[in-house]
Amino acid sequence: MTFERTTSDNENFLKLVTLLDEDLAIHDGEDHAFYAQFDTLDHIKNVVVGYHRNHAVGCGAFKPYNNTTAEIKRMFVRPDFRGQGIAKGILSALENWASEYGFTNCILETGTNNPQAIQLYTKAGYSVIPNYDQYENVVTSVCLGKSIV
DSSP: OOEEEEEEEEEHHHHHHHHHHHHHHHHHHGGGHHTTTTTTTTTOEEEEEEETTTTTEEEEEEEEESSSEEEEEEEOGGGGTTTTTTHHHHHHHHHHHHHTTOOOOOEEEEEEEEEHHHHHHHHHOOOOEOOGGGGTTTEEEEEEEEEOO
């Protein structure tokens, strides 16, 4: 596995995000349109793409939330590569990169309908935090946070 730091206009990242959005449409069901409005790439500049034998198999990104906190976004691993530690590697690469920018915390949002993601994040040291911003009163959202210092 190799992990490449890149930007949101990376062709492999864009292909993986298309697969992610298709996957989320299935998981989110009727709520997909609500969540999709917060998953644009407009403010995402920092992207990590995971490669297995030169094939892009996973991705993730972060964007500034405030001066001390980065928000993890667009985490995805192709289904045929799950369970191999790829998501954990991408998440770790994102946290390390965010810390280089001076961020001391990471936050993220996932859905109650995605228990595998919740398990991944809690195993990586994330804890449930109060839902923030647009997720504040959304009962199907789970927000998590972690100190990265």
